[in-house]
Amino acid sequence: MDNLIILSSVTQSMKARDILKSNGITSKVHRIPAYKGKGACSYGLIINKDIEKALEILKDNEINVVGRA
Amino acid sequence: MIYLDNGATTFPKPKSVINSVNFALKNGANPGRGGHRLAVKSSEIIYNSRKTLANFFNINNPENVIFTLNCTEALNIIIKGVLKSGDHVVISSLEHNAVLRPIEKLKKRGVSCTIAEAVERDNEKTLNNFRNAINEKTRLVVCTYASNVFGIKLPVERICALCHQYGILTCVDAAQAAGVVPIDLSDSSIDYLCLAGHKSLYGPMGTGALIINTDTIPDSLIEGGTGSSSDNYNQPEILPDRFESGTQNFIGIAGLSSGIKFVNSKGVLNIYKKEMDFIKKTYFEFKKTDKIILYTEEPDINFNVPVLSFNIDGVDCETVSDILSEKFNIATRSGLHCAPLAHKSYDTIETGTVRIVPSVYTTENDINSLLYAVNKIK
Numbered sequence: 001m002d003n004l005i006i007l008s009s010v011t012q013s014m015k016a017r018d019i020l021k022s023n024g025i026t027s028k029v030h031r032i033p034a035y036k037g038k039g040a041c042s043y044g045l046i047i048n049k050d051i052e053k054a055l056e057i058l059k060d061n062e063i064n065v066v067g068r069a
Numbered sequence: 070m071i072y073l074d075n076g077a078t079t080f081p082k083p084k085s086v087i088n089s090v091n092f093a094l095k096n097g098a099n100p101g102r103g104g105h106r107l108a109v110k111s112s113e114i115i116y117n118s119r120k121t122l123a124n125f126f127n128i129n130n131p132e133n134v135i136f137t138l139n140c141t142e143a144l145n146i147i148i149k150g151v152l153k154s155g156d157h158v159v160i161s162s163l164e165h166n167a168v169l170r171p172i173e174k175l176k177k178r179g180v181s182c183t184i185a186e187a188v189e190r191d192n193e194k195t196l197n198n199f200r201n202a203i204n205e206k207t208r209l210v211v212c213t214y215a216s217n218v219f220g221i222k223l224p225v226e227r228i229c230a231l232c233h234q235y236g237i238l239t240c241v242d243a244a245q246a247a248g249v250v251p252i253d254l255s256d257s258s259i260d261y262l263c264l265a266g267h268k269s270l271y272g273p274m275g276t277g278a279l280i281i282n283t284d285t286i287p288d289s290l291i292e293g294g295t296g297s298s299s300d301n302y303n304q305p306e307i308l309p310d311r312f313e314s315g316t317q318n319f320i321g322i323a324g325l326s327s328g329i330k331f332v333n334s335k336g337v338l339n340i341y342k343k344e345m346d347f348i349k350k351t352y353f354e355f356k357k358t359d360k361i362i363l364y365t366e367e368p369d370i371n372f373n374v375p376v377l378s379f380n381i382d383g384v385d386c387e388t389v390s391d392i393l394s395e396k397f398n399i400a401t402r403s404g405l406h407c408a409p410l411a412h413k414s415y416d417t418i419e420t421g422t423v424r425i426v427p428s429v430y431t432t433e434n435d436i437n438s439l440l441y442a443v444n445k446i447k
Binding site: 008009010011012014029031042043064 | 100101103104108109112113116119130131132295296297298299300305307308309310
């Protein structure tokens with residue numbers, strides 16, 4: 001699945017989720033499996049729709065996206 | 070018991086706090102560690118607690134709210150994380166041992182310190198004393214928002230604004246003020262705000278917070294597991310993980326969030342005015358008799374928080390507290406209150422004082438009972 005955004009911590013994930021929600025994008029906080037050495041013990045968001053728009057919004061809000069899976 | 074030792078911790082706690090603690094105990098998995106439903110639910114509770122604190126002190130980023138065990142830990146993070154050998158720090162003459170002791174330790178590692186005298190009712194003189202204490206090596210100023218012994222409020226915003234003119238970082242110990250005095254960090258020169266969760270924020274003991282209101286992030290005090298980037302041998306840089314190693318006091322934090330909501334429901338200013346009225350009444354009644362020794366000027370909401378220290382002439386303070394407790398069922402705290410500097414400033418280092426601090430739950434009857442009891446002792 002390519003709709004998993006990896007973030008640096010559970011706090012960042014929840015903050016990102018709230019920002020996306022206020023912009024009309026639904027997401028769900030999810031534990032990330034170890035992925036190419038990144039995101040071992042990390043959290044992220046599952047986003048089923050408008051993922052590119054979500055990434056733009058997060059970038060505008062200075063949320064550091066570590067990767068995608 | 071008539072409880073007037075709220076400067077040590079508030080008692081009782083609101084029902085909502087007790088309910089939150091019970092809920093967390095029954096439903097709590099370790100937040101920020103696993104991916105199962107219970108762990109995520111716990112993480113939500115912690116995150117919402119961060120947001121509650123962030124809103125209460127008016128900052129935008131909940132990740133800048135770092136949960137600590139108490140105000141002492143928050144102060145240690147800043148003092149030890151900011152100051153390096155060769156640095157100079159300025160503190161006030163009213164500081165608690167939570168500030169004084171870490172600095173005493175750092176003095177052995179090449180940090181120097183100047184104490185700026187806090188002048189009661191004269192903010193200009195106090196500010197001038199801080200100005201004169203600063204030198205070219207001053208890296209940090211640490212000051213209490215209000216004395217835990219004598220209730221004197223420092224002009225912290227002006228002190229911090231002065232520091233920023235010189236590029237000096239500022240740390241405020243708000244243990245005795247948060248929850249009873251409105252504190253708004255949105256337009257503030259306070260860089261680091263250190264809080265006790267268990268005093269006027271009505272959270273359980275074992276809670277505190279550090280709010281970082283600057284881009285200058287100190288070195289970490291404790292390193293360990295954060296539930297994030299576990300493949301990295303180094304402590305994470307990101308907030309709040311940098312300062313939250315090991316399992317957090319989840320149950321306490323859940324309670325603290327409810328405590329803040331409780332304070333919001335009452336209104337900080339309403340609490341402040343009510344408690345100050347009790348302190349003023351006590352002061353005025355005490356002043357009528359020569360046998361009661363008072364150390365400060367008449368309490369004023371512009372210059373004080375609701376804390377009052379006194380002594381009874383000819384009776385040592387610990388005996389007064391003992392009689393109040395055993396004979397009259399009134400709880401107070403006597404001695405030096407972990408604040409030798411404050412007592413030195415007011416010349417009570419040899420005697421100590423009896424301290425009373427009301428809370429939201431204090432009633433007019435409680436104060437009348439205190440007055441009756443003190444009258445009987447003298």
